[in-house]
Amino acid sequence: MAMRNLKLTISYDGADFNGWQTQPGFRTVQETLETAIAQIAGKERIRVNAAGRTDAGVHASGQVANYFTTSHLDAATMLRAINAHLPADVAIRAVEEVPQSFDANHDAVRKLYRYVIHDGPVPSPFLRRYCCQSRHPLDAAVMARAAVPLRGRHDFHSFETDWPNRMSSVRTITHLAVNRAGDYIWIDVEADGFLYNMVRAIAGTLMNVGRGYWPECKVAEILASTDRKQAGPTAPAQGLFLMRVDYE
Numbered sequence: 001m002a003m004r005n006l007k008l009t010i011s012y013d014g015a016d017f018n019g020w021q022t023q024p025g026f027r028t029v030q031e032t033l034e035t036a037i038a039q040i041a042g043k044e045r046i047r048v049n050a051a052g053r054t055d056a057g058v059h060a061s062g063q064v065a066n067y068f069t070t071s072h073l074d075a076a077t078m079l080r081a082i083n084a085h086l087p088a089d090v091a092i093r094a095v096e097e098v099p100q101s102f103d104a105n106h107d108a109v110r111k112l113y114r115y116v117i118h119d120g121p122v123p124s125p126f127l128r129r130y131c132c133q134s135r136h137p138l139d140a141a142v143m144a145r146a147a148v149p150l151r152g153r154h155d156f157h158s159f160e161t162d163w164p165n166r167m168s169s170v171r172t173i174t175h176l177a178v179n180r181a182g183d184y185i186w187i188d189v190e191a192d193g194f195l196y197n198m199v200r201a202i203a204g205t206l207m208n209v210g211r212g213y214w215p216e217c218k219v220a221e222i223l224a225s226t227d228r229k230q231a232g233p234t235a236p237a238q239g240l241f242l243m244r245v246d247y248e
Helices: 029-041 075-084 140-150 198-210 218-225
Strands: 004-012 059-069 090-098 108-118 152-155 170-181 184-191 240-247
Touching (some): 004 029, 029 059, 029 075, 140 184, 140 198, 140 218, 184 198, 198 218, 198 240
Parallel strands (some): 059 240
Antiparallel strands (some): 004 059, 004 090, 108 184, 108 240, 170 184
């Protein structure tokens, strides 16, 4: 039977997962997904390849993955079948057959992450797993202005945790916006690739500016320094969402 390549669009609540990648002794999204697909695939060995590995506690609205199968089930049936075997904190949003050459990781040209912050006077007990609770009121307009120098192609080593080391820390941010609605602020960052903890380091840095700890011009200075010690803290994982992965 011919091998087929299936592309999955996945949403998950990362709060109770130890990240995407399979790790012995830990509950992960990859292992959960592969176990569900194995219920349909029988003896076929399933290996799911994702667009990116999210960390423990990080969520996804539009993670993308692909896997190869000899199953004859059409995409709509496969969607229902996989979801029937998944726990409540993971859902397949779409299944589509793609060319054999498609690789969810290597073919991604852009990703959009969103970081959500709550800075109201009373922390929300209901959304604490899905946002960063700021102990200080933040000025979103100041944060938006401070973020402008980060747009474009730069060496983002100042916003990279040193593991794992990449060949280059140069990336291109194609979109960066800071918005507010009520007591919530969200930072959208779209780029051609991301370094380890890059968005969370940017969020932690902008929060320092938003609360008045640093002036607006500090962000440009941090970027130019290429020194992680100069930037703000790595913001908590629960505020981060992988929103979308784009392909040509």
